[in-house]
Amino acid sequence: MIKKILVPVDGSEHAERALDSALDLAQKYSAEVLILTVVQYGPLPSEGSPQSINAYLEAIDDFHRKVLSDALEKVKKTIPGLKVSTKSDEGYPADKIIETANEDEFDLIVMGRRGRGHLRHTLLGSVSDRVADLSPCALFLIK
Secondary structure, three states, X not given: OOOEEEEEOOOOHHHXXXXXXXXXXXXXXXXXXXXXEEEOOOOOOOOXXXXXXXXXXXXXXXXXXXXXXXXXXXXXXXXXXXXEEEXXXXXXXXXXXXXXXXXXOOOEEEEEOOOOOHHHHHXXXXXXHHHHHHOOOEEEEEO
């Protein structure tokens, strides 16, 4: 039985489709949903003032807040009574997804097959591949 669904989001089309699928499942099984975004600060600009670096970091944080806000708004419009919460974390996305799934004993992770960082993931391996290898629960990947 599916009681708790974890949905990592990053603002990509794949994550948007994953959220749609997770909402369908949550409604069918009366499951609760946690929408997770993971902030991964890349290399800081090598040039620039502390103010410009702070602006860069703030822009990343703002983006992730908006991703969560948009996802939560969509849930409330689509399924008003659904039990949903949001969480933002910092670190390597795959590790934080797995850590969250472990700590909160999720039954299912629903996530996009590809996210925003295509080139980096081509070189280092995708987040979804790592989650698939290490997930403590069922994983539903959305293309």
